[in-house]
Amino acid sequence: MDYTEKYPWLRDSDDPYVVPDDTWLDSVPEGWKAAFLETCETILQILTENKVAPEALKFIQVKEKFGALRIYSALEAEDQGVHGLIRNALYELEEKTAKMCINCGAPATYMSTGWILPNCWSCAVAANNAANERHKTNIPFDKAFKKMELH
Numbered sequence: 001m002d003y004t005e006k007y008p009w010l011r012d013s014d015d016p017y018v019v020p021d022d023t024w025l026d027s028v029p030e031g032w033k034a035a036f037l038e039t040c041e042t043i044l045q046i047l048t049e050n051k052v053a054p055e056a057l058k059f060i061q062v063k064e065k066f067g068a069l070r071i072y073s074a075l076e077a078e079d080q081g082v083h084g085l086i087r088n089a090l091y092e093l094e095e096k097t098a099k100m101c102i103n104c105g106a107p108a109t110y111m112s113t114g115w116i117l118p119n120c121w122s123c124a125v126a127a128n129n130a131a132n133e134r135h136k137t138n139i140p141f142d143k144a145f146k147k148m149e150l151h
Contacts, residue, residue: 007040009057009073024062024071031105031123032069032097039093043086050082057086067116068098099148103127110145118148 003025004010010023028036047054052075060072071090075083101108101120108118112127119127124145132138 003037003040007044008055009043009059010040012059024059027062028069029064029102031101031103034105035093035096035100036069039089042089046082046085046089050079050085052077052079052082064102064117067102067111067118068094070094109148111148112145113143119145 004023010025012022012024025033025036043057044054047057056076058074058076060074062069062071064070071093073083073086073090075086077083098118099108100106100118101123102117103123103126104120106120106123109121110119110124111117112119112124125141128139128141128144131144
């Protein structure tokens, strides 16, 4: 499905290094895509309710940072209060993804100890096994992952 028709801010047309068919959705890890698209729907509702054209919104950067999905945006509109509403929706997404498995979207129960990434139990075990195989190591699971403290 081409989400850029409904959510034009998913295009990154200003970046000369981006392949024309690439979108910001391509930057979202698989486990977080459903939550990301739900937030895009919320943003579309905010823009529609406030009579702001969807093309006025631009995503500047979409990335994983410190174990959550971080999105930087800009809005070309007279009413910057609308951008505040959008930023609130993006912050809620960031908080939500920090507690979701980056691979499958299940509730995260383990955090990797190197690169900070939330994982469910089965994805954490699979990631540890794959890393040990790839690097020909035998790092114990409890050295590679720590149980998350859920609030």
